[in-house]
Amino acid sequence: MNNVRITAIGIVCAAPGFAATAQPFPAKPVRFIVGTAAGGGVDTISRIVGQRLTERWSQQVVVENRAGAGGAVGSEFVAKSAPDGYTLLTISIAHAVIPASHRNLNYDPVRDLAPVTVLVNAPNVLVVHPSLPAKSVKELVSLAKSRQAEIQYASSGNGSPAHLAGELFKLLSGANFVHVPYKGTASAMTDVIGGRVSFTFGSILSSIPHVKTGKLRLLGATGSRRAMSLPDTPTIAEAGVAGYAVDVWYAMLAPSATPRAILSTLNADVARVLHAPELRQRLADLGLEPVGEGLDASARYIDAEIAKWAKVVKAARIAAE
Helix, strand or coil, rough: EEEEEEECCEEEEECCCCCCCCCCCCCCCEEEECCCCCCCCHHHHHHHHHHHHHEEEEEEEEEEEEECCCHHHHHHHCCCCCCCCCCEEEECCCCHHHHCCCCCCCCCCCEEEEEEEEECCCCEEECCCCCCCCCCHHHHHHHHHHHHCCCEEEECCCHHHHHHHHHHHHHHHHHCCCEEECHHHHHHHHHHCCCCCCEEEEEHHHHHHHCCCCEEEEECCCCCCCCCCCCCCCCCCCCCCCCCCCCEEEEEECCCCCCCCCCCHHHHHHHHCCHHHHHHHHHCCCCCCCCCCCHHHHHHHHHHHHHHHHHHHHHHHCCCC
């Protein structure tokens, strides 16, 4: 085991497979391949983290959007890139859905990509139109069971986080809700506010302002724990649907053959950036909660998410469009 000097963080770390004369990492610009279009949550966090890493490394981080096929386009590009740490993938919870919802992929999402870290969690909330006679999660479930298939929920598209949240809600509550897909988050939210669709699972940032004005009613948070910014709002599990948890996360991955030493350097530097006090507040203002756990913990979490969502995809018959 040889020592490699990592100048970006000013430490010496033991790194298998590296010669003592190896060039410090990073020695040139790093690319973040974003699996979504510009302007979305993944893109936003990629640019925030990229800017901080540029300052830390004195090397430019270039954010490049390669959207398409629910994130599979960007994922394939990174999976087939050189495993040297200079081409990285940033993607949403969609990464956990791709293995089950996509057929005939030209790469293996599990075998060909290695987690660097889960970047942030973006807690969502269940909000309904005030005209719906349901003031709690239990009342919404009871209402749906009594009305059978009349209550609709909106999402930003097939396989989107709101769609996944809705299908898991159906599966665990035993109630039948009708999915109404839209071409974007804004149009889905507009129709819920207008009362044309009964409810949706929206981000805190986009939902809470409408809750405060009375245009929407807040019933619960989707995550495995209460959202930091909404400590008095129960999770959907606490509100009556046992086992329910949808943590909308964004993660960074690399080609699977990337040396462990480089993955460890990336993991440590990204974690330091995410947990810097000034950045934590900026993330909170965006409705995001930093994660930045270690390599092994991140890998275990993503593996568990892939297994979890495979069951939901199968039950709901979700297929990539």
